[in-house]
Amino acid sequence: MNGFVKRFGFSLTEVSVTILLLAIMFSTCYRFMRAEQRAIQTTRQSTLAIYALESLRNRVLADLATGGTFDLQKVRGYIKDFRLPYRISVQQTPVSLGSNSKPILRLEMLVRPTAGSSGRSYTREIEFP
Amino acid sequence: MRNTLLFQSFERGVTFSTCGGTKWQRLPAAVRRLEASATFFGFPDGLNWPLPLHASKVTPFERMPSLFATARQAFTLIEVMIVISIMAIAINGMFGPIRQIFGWIRTSEGELYALQAATDGFLLMKEAMRQTSSIQCRNAGEVICEGGSVKLIRRLEGGTLLEFEKGGGTVRLKLGDGFKMGPFQPVDGQNFWCPIFMKESRFPMFWRCGQ
Numbered sequence: 001m002n003g004f005v006k007r008f009g010f011s012l013t014e015v016s017v018t019i020l021l022l023a024i025m026f027s028t029c030y031r032f033m034r035a036e037q038r039a040i041q042t043t044r045q046s047t048l049a050i051y052a053l054e055s056l057r058n059r060v061l062a063d064l065a066t067g068g069t070f071d072l073q074k075v076r077g078y079i080k081d082f083r084l085p086y087r088i089s090v091q092q093t094p095v096s097l098g099s100n101s102k103p104i105l106r107l108e109m110l111v112r113p114t115a116g117s118s119g120r121s122y123t124r125e126i127e128f129p
Numbered sequence: 130m131r132n133t134l135l136f137q138s139f140e141r142g143v144t145f146s147t148c149g150g151t152k153w154q155r156l157p158a159a160v161r162r163l164e165a166s167a168t169f170f171g172f173p174d175g176l177n178w179p180l181p182l183h184a185s186k187v188t189p190f191e192r193m194p195s196l197f198a199t200a201r202q203a204f205t206l207i208e209v210m211i212v213i214s215i216m217a218i219a220i221n222g223m224f225g226p227i228r229q230i231f232g233w234i235r236t237s238e239g240e241l242y243a244l245q246a247a248t249d250g251f252l253l254m255k256e257a258m259r260q261t262s263s264i265q266c267r268n269a270g271e272v273i274c275e276g277g278s279v280k281l282i283r284r285l286e287g288g289t290l291l292e293f294e295k296g297g298g299t300v301r302l303k304l305g306d307g308f309k310m311g312p313f314q315p316v317d318g319q320n321f322w323c324p325i326f327m328k329e330s331r332f333p334m335f336w337r338c339g340q
Contacts, residue, residue: 009204012208023223026226033237040240044240044327047244047247047251047327050248051332052332058337065319081332082330085330
């Protein structure tokens with residue numbers, strides 16, 4: 001014994017600070033993991049859009065190549081075969097009279113905004129031959 | 130030692146014995162207060178001045194530990210209650226996120242691999258079909274490509290493994306969990322399609338030569 005106080009256990013302040021630091025650590029970890037999950041979700045949506053829009057494009061081009069005519073209702077029928085969590089829309093851009101531009105078919109996969117992420121859309125255009 | 134030492138009274142000049150027990154009461158009040166104060170402030174032997182502090186083998190802490198030591202033996206009840214309250218709030222707040230974190234840690238690596246494999250598969254198929262002039266579906270698992278560097282596209286292990294035979298070798302791509310290609314279905318000499326399964330999504334994938 002040299003005059004120093006011998007301590008037993010933790011003080012209330014130490015326990016409270018330890019819990020506070022643990023909470024901060026878990027909160028930071030949660031934020032990082034949540035950011036990673038958002039990145040994965042975005043990548044999944046992009047991959048899905050790449051496959052789905054390319055598939056539609058190829059199907060429309062195959063129809064046109066075999067002498068078929070373009071029909072919006074027909075493309076909408078193709079879209080019904082797709083079971084996706086996101087909506088795919090198709091629209092034809094109007095062509096101004098007198099211009100040399102060709103009509104363009106625009107395929108769009110729309111991801112609606114949610115509480116955790118902002119919405120986005122993926123577009124693929126087909127220029128008619 | 131204390132019994133043998135004498136004190137000189139500051140007030141009356143009378144010699145007293147300090148701690149004999151019987152003569153203690155005869156000490157003047159001022160001396161008693163002085164001795165008590167000296168003991169209180171750390172002089173181990175009270176007013177036994179001939180013995181210096183550093184010569185004493187008994188430290189002030191050992192002599193009167195209650196004056197110095199505040200060593201805690203346990204929590205008080207209110208402290209235990211506060212700690213339990215804080216821990217309850219913290220655990221209650223972190224219980225859901227912690228379970229979610231462990232779930233994410235378990236699945237995120239596999240998901241990233243599956244997405245990477247899906248993207249690689251798309252690029253390989255698209256490049257193979259772009260170079261191909263015509264195709265021929267041999268069966269539900271094989272497509273013969275003509276005119277490009279890829280000679281044969283093979284679907285193995287229930288559509289979770291793709292194999293691309295080239296002139297110089299074979300490229301194998303293992304698709305991740307939750308992603309697979311269904312059987313190849315011929316459309317004509319330039320197109321074929323296969324169902325794609327990706328988690329909860331399912332759709333027909335059309336592949337076209339030269340595109």
